[in-house]
Amino acid sequence: MHWICLLFFCVYTVSTKNVGTSDVRDLKSALEGTLNTTEVIRILCNRNNSEIQKIIDLYHSTFGQDLKEVLNEKLSDDDFKYFIIALLDTKPYYEAKLLFDAMNGFGTDEDVLIEILVSRTNKEINEIKKAYWNLYHKDFVKELKDDTEGDLEDFLVLIAAAERDESKHTNIEKAKKDANRLHEAGVASLFHTNEEVFNEILVKQNFDQLRLVFKEYRSHKIFVAAYHEIEVAIDEETSGYINQALKELIQVIRNKSNYFARLFKSGDRKRMIRTIVSRSEIDLKEIVEQFGGKNKLKTFVEKWTSGDLKNGLVTFLENHWYRFTIQGYSYNLGHFVNLTSIIASVISLEQFITFLIFAINSDNLSEYTDSSLGYSAYLALLSAISTVAAIGIVNSYKYVIFVPNISNSQVQFCSRVAETLVGGGHDVTMLFVSHFSDYNTSDVKIPKGVKSYNLNAFVEGASKAEIEKEQAKMIFQETSILDTRLMTMMKKFTNLLNEGCRKVLQDKKFLAWIKNENFDVAYAYVYSTCPQGIIHYAGIPSWVWLNSGPMLDHVASAIGVPTVPSYVPPVMMESTDEMTFFERTKSFIGHALSGVIVGLMAESNTAVFREELNDPNFPSTLEISQKCPLVIVNTNELYDLPRPLLAKVINIGGLGVGFDSAKPLKPEIQKIVDSGKGTIVFSFGSVAAAHEMPEAWKNSILEAFAEFPDYQFFMRYIADDLNDRLPKNVHISKWLPQKDLLLNPKTKAFITHGGYNSLQESISAGVPMITIALFGDQPKNAKLAKKHGFAVNIAKGTISKQTVSDAIREIINNPNYSKNAQRFSSMVRKQPFKANELLLRWSEFLAEFKTLDNLVPAGQKLNFFQYHSLDVMATLLLIVLIILFLIYKTLRFVICKVFCCFGKSQGKLKQN
Numbered sequence: 001m002h003w004i005c006l007l008f009f010c011v012y013t014v015s016t017k018n019v020g021t022s023d024v025r026d027l028k029s030a031l032e033g034t035l036n037t038t039e040v041i042r043i044l045c046n047r048n049n050s051e052i053q054k055i056i057d058l059y060h061s062t063f064g065q066d067l068k069e070v071l072n073e074k075l076s077d078d079d080f081k082y083f084i085i086a087l088l089d090t091k092p093y094y095e096a097k098l099l100f101d102a103m104n105g106f107g108t109d110e111d112v113l114i115e116i117l118v119s120r121t122n123k124e125i126n127e128i129k130k131a132y133w134n135l136y137h138k139d140f141v142k143e144l145k146d147d148t149e150g151d152l153e154d155f156l157v158l159i160a161a162a163e164r165d166e167s168k169h170t171n172i173e174k175a176k177k178d179a180n181r182l183h184e185a186g187v188a189s190l191f192h193t194n195e196e197v198f199n200e201i202l203v204k205q206n207f208d209q210l211r212l213v214f215k216e217y218r219s220h221k222i223f224v225a226a227y228h229e230i231e232v233a234i235d236e237e238t239s240g241y242i243n244q245a246l247k248e249l250i251q252v253i254r255n256k257s258n259y260f261a262r263l264f265k266s267g268d269r270k271r272m273i274r275t276i277v278s279r280s281e282i283d284l285k286e287i288v289e290q291f292g293g294k295n296k297l298k299t300f301v302e303k304w305t306s307g308d309l310k311n312g313l314v315t316f317l318e319n320h321w322y323r324f325t326i327q328g329y330s331y332n333l334g335h336f337v338n339l340t341s342i343i344a345s346v347i348s349l350e351q352f353i354t355f356l357i358f359a360i361n362s363d364n365l366s367e368y369t370d371s372s373l374g375y376s377a378y379l380a381l382l383s384a385i386s387t388v389a390a391i392g393i394v395n396s397y398k399y400v401i402f403v404p405n406i407s408n409s410q411v412q413f414c415s416r417v418a419e420t421l422v423g424g425g426h427d428v429t430m431l432f433v434s435h436f437s438d439y440n441t442s443d444v445k446i447p448k449g450v451k452s453y454n455l456n457a458f459v460e461g462a463s464k465a466e467i468e469k470e471q472a473k474m475i476f477q478e479t480s481i482l483d484t485r486l487m488t489m490m491k492k493f494t495n496l497l498n499e500g501c502r503k504v505l506q507d508k509k510f511l512a513w514i515k516n517e518n519f520d521v522a523y524a525y526v527y528s529t530c531p532q533g534i535i536h537y538a539g540i541p542s543w544v545w546l547n548s549g550p551m552l553d554h555v556a557s558a559i560g561v562p563t564v565p566s567y568v569p570p571v572m573m574e575s576t577d578e579m580t581f582f583e584r585t586k587s588f589i590g591h592a593l594s595g596v597i598v599g600l601m602a603e604s605n606t607a608v609f610r611e612e613l614n615d616p617n618f619p620s621t622l623e624i625s626q627k628c629p630l631v632i633v634n635t636n637e638l639y640d641l642p643r644p645l646l647a648k649v650i651n652i653g654g655l656g657v658g659f660d661s662a663k664p665l666k667p668e669i670q671k672i673v674d675s676g677k678g679t680i681v682f683s684f685g686s687v688a689a690a691h692e693m694p695e696a697w698k699n700s701i702l703e704a705f706a707e708f709p710d711y712q713f714f715m716r717y718i719a720d721d722l723n724d725r726l727p728k729n730v731h732i733s734k735w736l737p738q739k740d741l742l743l744n745p746k747t748k749a750f751i752t753h754g755g756y757n758s759l760q761e762s763i764s765a766g767v768p769m770i771t772i773a774l775f776g777d778q779p780k781n782a783k784l785a786k787k788h789g790f791a792v793n794i795a796k797g798t799i800s801k802q803t804v805s806d807a808i809r810e811i812i813n814n815p816n817y818s819k820n821a822q823r824f825s826s827m828v829r830k831q832p833f834k835a836n837e838l839l840l841r842w843s844e845f846l847a848e849f850k851t852l853d854n855l856v857p858a859g860q861k862l863n864f865f866q867y868h869s870l871d872v873m874a875t876l877l878l879i880v881l882i883i884l885f886l887i888y889k890t891l892r893f894v895i896c897k898v899f900c901c902f903g904k905s906q907g908k909l910k911q912n
Contacts, residue, residue: 052088092131234250476774639788681736
């Protein structure tokens with residue numbers, strides 16, 4: 001068995017090429033100074049597409065450069081550049097770019113359009129259309145109609161609809177009828193060929209059925225001998241590009257691999273490159289076999305190409321043929337353990353090495369047999385090892401995320417965290433802590449591969465609808481921090497969380513479950529210290545304080561983040577880092593209170609734990625919080641206010657926002673967008689319900705929108721009370737494709753309450769904001785966006801037709817807002833380290849090392865006087881005062897002595 005393990009290691013090492021920093025450093029060296037194309041070929045042509053994507057990301061994160069741009073600039077040979085740049089895109093994006101170039105160069109390149117569209121599956125065509133939209137914000141089918149004409153246009157548009165039956169079902173009677181219809185529509189037609197019949201049959205039916213149709217067409221007795229093959233009929237009845245398109249489609253139907261092999265033989269270098277790159281991970285092995293085998297294709301490539309292009313193509317083909325041999329024979333991983341024990345007993349090391357070498361070098365594995373074992377056993381072992389090799393060896397950790405089921409935005413953010421972790425190959429459980437029995441969780445989407453556990457923390461009499469109703473009465477009015485209604489609501493919310501914690505601790509089944517799961521890391525929310533207590537009780541070795549927005553003040557206070565009130569305002573304060581004396585006073589008081597708040601919160605939670613667990617020595621949840629190993633915050637240092645932070649605070653702002661691509665808008669929405677000069681999106685998010693706005697607000701906003709008839713306004717609004725007074729250019733819906741609308745190039749502004757999700761969405765899309773801040777951190781977010789120059793603020797106490805219309809006019813007439821928004825969007829996209837990478841790597845790091853006591857600041861142990869060095873300043877001041885006092889006394893003594901002596905001498909002079 002030892003040699004089996006050794007072979008596994010060797011095969012794993014050579015068959016899966018791990019992407020590392022050494023690769024990107026070598027690539028960087030190859031591209032600096034004198035260009036080293038040999039290194040470029042070695043690194044890029046020996047990789048599959050997913051590995052190349054990792055190289056691109058790693059190159060960008062390491063050097064802050066776009067690898068595509070660097071290669072495009074450095075490579076001079078056009079054909080070699082065409083090949084290398086082609087390797088860098090994912091398949092749908094590569095083919096979308098080919099189609100775009102085919103329709104936007106000097107004239108239309110019909111050859112490329114035909115080649116790609118007739119040979120792709122429905123799924124591939126749909127992926128290409130999506131990529132085309134993401135790249136160019138244009139509808140591919142519409143572009144296709146504009147750039148082709150006549151019969152070819154009808155044919156290609158029909159294919160682009162991607163509606164072919166792709167089943168294996170065949171019907172001989174239908175095949176006979178369709179063969180007859182093709183004959184009547186073509187050679188038997190007295191006047192002209194009926195292309196509609198050809199299109200309907202050839203474009204819509206599955207390949208197996210069409211092969212049957214062609215067979216019937218050839219053998220049908222009513223046909224003239226000259227027209228036995230359908231291609232002959234097409235040549236007779238059509239010409240030009242439609243003739244080419246129909247014949248190429250028939251070639252694909254008959255034998256797709258043979259069709260691509262013929263493209264090789266055309267000698268067209270770009271067509272050869274397109275085929276090799278686009279089919280490399282799909283059916284290149286079959287295409288090579290149709291061509292005549294690996295060696296014949298290699299000879300052909302060497303004959304028709306030269307220099308770097310020849311070396312690159314040969315290396316690429318050799319590498320991918322090797323992958324076909326080693327990794328192409330997939331096998332169920334579950335059989336590996338049994339296979340190794342069985343086969344190791346009957347196969348020698350020498351036999352297996354002989355087979356392995358033969359497998360790598362042979363065009364046909366089935367040629368190899370061995371009387372002592374047989375081909376299938378060798379293949380089984382090779383398959384098992386290669387499958388394990390393809391999967392790789394990773395450390396998988398167990399994570400649990402405490403999800404406060406109090407708002408959609410909280411759940412959404414936690415889902416993004418879970419999705420990132422499970423994407424890294426880890427075991428993830430989302431622990432939903434539900435405080436409201438009337439909170440609808442049916443639309444909560446659990447990411448694929450993520451487990452969930454629903455925890456009942458219902459408090460009798462607590463109603464989410466009731467709280468939202470009370471909240472709605474306040475958020476649309478000007479309120480003070482001292483407003484009694486606000487204080488009452490905060491008290492209710494705190495009691496709700498505290499009693500919910502008690503309910504959780506009474507669930508003995510849950511407590512046993514979380515203890516037995518042996519999680520490596522837990523993620524706690526910030527609204528209560530209850531999760532920290534549960535984490536301690538369950539013995540989970542490490543945890544993260546997860547902030548779904550900017551870091552809250554009580555979290556900063558608990559973990560010892562240096563907070564300077566003079567330029568770091570509290571999260572809930574309407575201010576930036578440039579404050580007046582009055583604002584600095586409020587900031588000082590606010591930060592002082594945050595320490596008191598976290599202390600009171602922890603004190604009440606600790607009392608619940610000690611009571612419910614009957615353990616008077618249970619540690620304070622504040623003490624547990626202060627030892628927090630890591631704090632992950634949903635913000636970004638590029639647009640948050642600059643402030644001192646600790647090394648344990650990790651920013652992952654924009655995680656999962658996913659604004660790199662947009663889906664095409666529904667036709668009815670796209671039609672509205674196209675009809676206007678621009679588009680403006682209005683949404684108050686999921687917490688603030690727009691239908692609860694005062695009537696005066698609704699009227700003012702609608703009247704302001706009506707002043708811009710050339711612009712289309714989309715409002716997220718769940719009630720129907722506006723239907724009878726909507727201006728023609730205002731469109732309301734309970735749900736909006738907000739992301740897709742924001743990414744649409746015609747969108748000019750985003751009117752929002754200024755929630756942190758909205759702020760990040762605006763930045764990601766590069767769309768300026770008009771903010772109407774309502775509550776919480778929204779006033780600060782609004783000020784932040786205004787400070788950065790991509791927002792206009794409207795104070796909620798000043799809402800009127802005039803203020804709203806003035807804000808819209810300012811945004812659409814002043815291009816600086818859009819420029820600033822796009823600048824921040826570009827900065828975030830090109831940031832050296834991505835949010836998902838930071839989350840995943842730090843989470844894995846924490847799971848490995850458990851505690852990070854070396855990141856706990858000593859300042860946590862200091863009292864207020866020590867932390868601010870007030871005792872030192874008092875001592876120094878006292879010393880200075882003593883010195884001044886001594887100086888004063890000394891001077892006084894000296895002066896007195898001098899004047900006393902002078903006085904005595906004057907007296908003697910008078911006497912004399």
